Amino acid sequence: MRSGGLVAFPTETFYGLGAHALDAAAVARVFQAKGRPAEKPLLVLVDSIPMVYLVAAAIPERASRLMGRYWPGPLTLVLPARSGLPSALTAGTDTIGVRLPGHAIARALVRAVASPVTAPSANPHGAPSPRTAEEVAASLGDAVDLILDAGPTAGGSPSTLVDLTGARARVLRAGAVTLEPDEIGGP
Secondary structure, eight states, rough: OTTSSSEEEEEESEEEEETTTTTTTHHHHHHHHHOOTTTSSSSOOOHHHHHTTBBBBBBOOOHHHHHHOOSSSSSEEEEOTTHHHHHSHHSSEEEEEOOSSSHHHHHHHHHHHHOOOOOOOOTTTSSOOOOEEEEEEHHHHHGGGOOOOOOOOOSOOOOOOOOOSSOOOOOEESSOOOHHHHOOOOO
């Protein structure tokens, strides 16, 4: 991954497709492998809250509260993006989705790369999200340089996606974490 490779790996929900998130060429490979539309940004995984600052310009107080309660876990927070990120990563939105995964292998991978790692599902755009390494191999084949097989993932709902960039927080995708309205309200 430090040299631009793509790695499929397990998360607490499905297998993800990882690339060094700060490497524009590696990010482009993710889009190519998945056939992902250029207007769809990629979320990234981090291994700690300090690593969030490599991709986010700021962490609002309400984001800190959610991180403290639900991280590590399947909660993706959309934050203001730090300038200088690969443009494909943010799809020109000036925002970045960030998550600290609950799966030990996903966290270990991010630690080993020592950088945020992309984490869309490891499948072609529009296809079902893969729960096994075999499903990844069947759907992405040679587009992936390595598959970390840790057996089947839990599946179920994807991560909950919450946009914290506006005056009011918005749940963009309901998922594995159920939030109460008062948890995302406020400054």
